[in-house]
Structure formats: C-alpha cells, structure tokens
Amino acid sequence: MFDDKNPLTPLSELGEFGLIDHLTKHIKIKRKSTKLGVGDDAAILNYENEDVLVSTDLLAEGIHFNLGYMPLKHLGYKAVVVNLSDIYAMNAEATQFTVSLALSSRFPVEAVEELYSGMLLAAKNYNVDLIGGDTTSSKSGLIISITALGKAKSDDIVKRSGAKPNDLLVVSGDLGGAYMGLQVLERENEVFKVNPNAQPDLEPYSYIVERQLKPEARKDIPQILKKLEVKPTAMIDISDGLSSEIIHLCKNSKTGMNLFEEKLPLDPAVITVCEEFNLDSTTVLLNGGEDYELLFTIDQKDYNKIKGNPNLTVIGHVTDANEGIHLITRGGEKIELIARGWNNIKEEEE
C-alpha cells in the first residue's frame, strides 16, 4: 500500500490532537451556511430558516469494506459519498459532514492521510464542508462513522412516504454494477492470496469496478428534477438493493408496486460479467446493493417531463397496498418481491 523506502509514522507520534490538527489544518470552508468548522467543541452552522437534513452511517472493516482491494483514498471518498446520497434522496442539497474514525495502531499516519485525502476530494467534488469529527484508537480494525447535513426549502423535501397508487416508479442511472464490481474484486483478491505476484487485469471491468470502489452520489438528480419542474411524491436512495428499497418505499407510503423486468436499466458491462459469473442479471439488479442511484415515484401527469431523459428510467407503477409488491417478468409471470439484501445473492444462486 505504501512505499517501503520511507519509514512510516506511527499514530502515537502525533497523538490524538496532533493528528486531528495535522489532518484538518488545510481545510477551507466553502459553504455560506458554515460559520465555524473544525476546532471548537462544536461546529457552528446557519441555514437561514431553510430545513436541515441529517443522516448518519457507519462503515466497519471486514463488514462494509475489505482493505485487501479497497484503497484507503477510495474508501474515504466512498464513505462520504454514501452519506451524501441520503441527503440527495430527500431532494435536498448536501452542505456539510462530520467524520469519526476508530483505528487500530497498525495504521500509520500516512494511512489516515490517504483516507482523509479521499474524504477531502469528495468534499471538493460535492461542494460540502468537513466541519468536525473525532479520531480515536480501536482494539481492532477501522471504523468510519459519518454524519451528513444538508438543506432544502421545506416544500421541496421528498420523503419515502408520499407515493400513491398510479404514480410511476423511476430510477436514475443503471443498477447492478457495484455488486458485480465487488465479485470481480473478490475473485482477484482470492487469486492474489494464492499468488501474490499475479497482476490482475481489471481493464475489461473498469466500469463496474469503479462503481464499487468509487461510487458517485446523484447530486445532479435533485437539480435535474428542479429544472424539469418535477417534484417526486416519494424518494429513497439505493444502498441495499432495488428490491429492499422498493419495499421500504411501499411500506412507508402504504402502497403496493408492480415492477417490470423488461424495463430494468442494466449496463452492457453488467450483463457480460453476470454471464461470466453465471449469475442472473435480474437477480443481481434486484438484490445487488451500493449503486447509490435514486429511486422515486412521480405523478403520471409528470411523465412527459421526464420522458426521454437519459438519466431516468420508468420501471414500474404504484398500486394499492393490498395488491402487494411484485416483479412482472419478461414472460409475464408475477413474482412477489422480497428483500433479500446483497449478502445473500450467492446463496440463492447456489
């Protein structure tokens, strides 16, 4: 991971306060709503009467990421992005985040710098401020806890609970790539364990590997929707998998849903790799998580506004709750959707 020519700096050399100073001294505040960032007991913000959105996520080594194939800079970037995604999923603008790290002494200062460089790159790309945090030791492994803040006019905010029968279900981008990227990385990691000199050729998999290692949140979607003058009736981001998110959305809105297999947006790269791994692409798309696309419902009268937009695909429609939540297959079969979650796809395939 690091160049062996230069000696690495143990965390103990800087100490907790020294480390925080070292990592945060170059941070520049960009947002008007940030009045004071890192360096006091609390950050000071002001949103001028707009609503404030707050979301929090925790990533644990060995559960959410594997440093065997996840470079620390990418990990830092991804940890921020997945939190910002929750703010965009409220149809809001992300503005700030805090980050808390617990790390074991096996991480040198240079490793934490790498992690921070990824987080600060995300801050730059998404125009959000890093306003505070905590860094501490852990008995084992790395834990990253991030809280994202955002703002929106009260009337613009979209919850999970507003979908109503006959609304259309829309998704941004394409799905399944992050999961298949993970499959490729895990396969290469196994090869590496057996033969550390193996040079993996990830080039043919660059799209899906990037979807896994450096996902982007759909900052653009709330902006596009605003421009199109479409306010979704309900919205959620896709972190755990399409099935699971549809079920959340229906549960919160007290509705059912019909989802059409033939409409599901798959990138050709995902189809190819699914064939290579002998996985059914619809199963991957429904249950593979971490795509961080936005899933939302719109009133039918707004259909013409979004029709033909390359970022958006209509994939289903909302029904009464008592009709249940179903996938309509290409063959016309009606299958009840269940939230399987991405950890269990392989078990089902076996």
Added chain:
Amino acid sequence: MFDDKNPLTPLSELGEFGLIDHLTKHIKIKRKSTKLGVGDDAAILNYENEDVLVSTDLLAEGIHFNLGYMPLKHLGYKAVVVNLSDIYAMNAEATQFTVSLALSSRFPVEAVEELYSGMLLAAKNYNVDLIGGDTTSSKSGLIISITALGKAKSDDIVKRSGAKPNDLLVVSGDLGGAYMGLQVLERENEVFKVNPNAQPDLEPYSYIVERQLKPEARKDIPQILKKLEVKPTAMIDISDGLSSEIIHLCKNSKTGMNLFEEKLPLDPAVITVCEEFNLDSTTVLLNGGEDYELLFTIDQKDYNKIKGNPNLTVIGHVTDANEGIHLITRGGEKIELIARGWNNIKEEEE
C-alpha cells in the same frame, strides 16, 4: 448481566431493519425543531434562523469503556451525555442527536435494548430527540458514534477563542471524581477476576463511581449564566482533564494562564480516595478526565455576578501568551502546565 432464565435473542433474528424498528418504534419527538425523526433517508429539522451546533464523538470498547464494570444502560446514557456536553460548552441548548452502533454478534438483542434504554433516558432527562442512526455488525467489540445537535442565538455562542488577558477562569462543579471512580471500579474488577464470588462494597464510593458511570452534562450552566447576565469570553468542556482543556483554551485564545492550586474544587470524597490510592489530588484533578464540567473565562467586571454561586469557582486568570500557562502551587511555586491526559497519571506517580 442478563437473567439466564430466559433465552436471549440473537441479533440475526431481527435483522438490521427489524432491529432499528424494534429499538426506535416508541420514540416520541419532543422538540419543535424536529420535523421528522427516525425512519427516512435523513431527519428533517428547522431552527428558525438560529445557529446550529454540531458535535460528534466516538466511543470504542476497550479504549473508552470496559463492559466488565460499565453496565450497558449506563454506557448508553454516558455516550449521549458526553456529546451533549460539547453543545453546552458552546453556551447553547442541545436539541437532537443521532447514534450509530457497530456491534459484534456476541451482543444479543436484549443488550442493545439496554444500551438504547440508557440513551433514551438521557434523551428524556436532557429534553433532546433521538433523530436517526445506523446499526451494523462489527468484527469485534462495540463502537458507539454519536452526533449531537444544538441551537443558540448567534450572539450567545461562546467559542474557545475569546479569552483575553485579565479575564477570570471559572469552572463548574468539582473535579477528579470521575477519574477516581474509575480507579475504584478497576480495582474491584481485578478482585472479581481473581474471585468471582467477591461482593464489592461500592457504597463508600458512590459519589465518585456515579461520576464515572453516570456523568451528567452541565445543561444548567448556560441557563444559569443567562440568568446572571454573564456571557463567558471563552468556554470548553472538561473531557480530557483540566490541564489539557486549559491548554486548548489558551491556544485558541492566544493567551497564557495562571491557575491557583488552592482554588481547585475537590469533593471531600475525592480527597479521601486519593489518599487511599496514594495519589496526589492536584495531579488527579489536573489530569483526570471525564468530569464533563464546563470551564470558561469571564470579564473581571462580571465577577460580582458569579461570586458566591455554589456551582461556580474562580480558579485562575488569563495572562499574556508570552507569560505561559502555569499552576501556582499552595507553596507559591510556579509550575508549567502540560497536557498529560488521564491515561498517564499512574505512570507519572510511579
């Protein structure tokens, strides 16, 4: 910890979403500024143009707490309280918090319920809303990450950076208790390891043990100061130890400080236990952390307003930066203060 008569529920039985639903379903929102709490991609808040304070802390098992003598309910309570303390340290009002947990599968559902019951008790006692969070598995141990939010009128907020020469240094309550409580608990834990049937008698130590296990944040101090019409020039909370916090305050304010040993507020129980453990009470008070009292500076003209208030003690005065940061001992000796931190007191004593 738990009654063995009833079988415990493994976390896997509820799953992540089931667990969060289970833990949060009875939460009632109390704050006007909370428009939507747990249950969507993000919480929705509105502070009506007041400033928003945000602070975050992470507690790791084996580093910040030991479940051998820290009951989970107390741990949940303390984890919330130490975060709220950072908001009060801005002279602000705490209003909400989020909580993220990473826990290994050795914790049953009942353990997480205990932890949550402590957090919800803190929410009740401090009149703050639990508005969101994340619960995930970890490869080992328990990690608690909390982000606290608060509000204040812009003009009321007190930073660490406003102290000026001749200001008085004031502290709330008394110091050193939490550290000595920890010493007692660690001693009993060692006895327990040797003889699991030993019944510890903690009664004589109840004050200091409670300071360690169930600390309270000084929610009352910003209110008292408001009533007294005193706005501190700088403020910080005492989490790491008085020495360390004084140094932070001076560094941020670009000043020096004279601290008077004879003024330092010690509870008689702390003095007694220091003698029992053969520790110097001034050393304990300077370096023992986790008291969560507030430390602040006031203009001399405000002295008469706080004089005689049983919650407040003047312990020093601010000097020019080039005079340095010193303790003036009872014998009139001038000793430079260094931030030793509470992990190192014993080493120094040995």
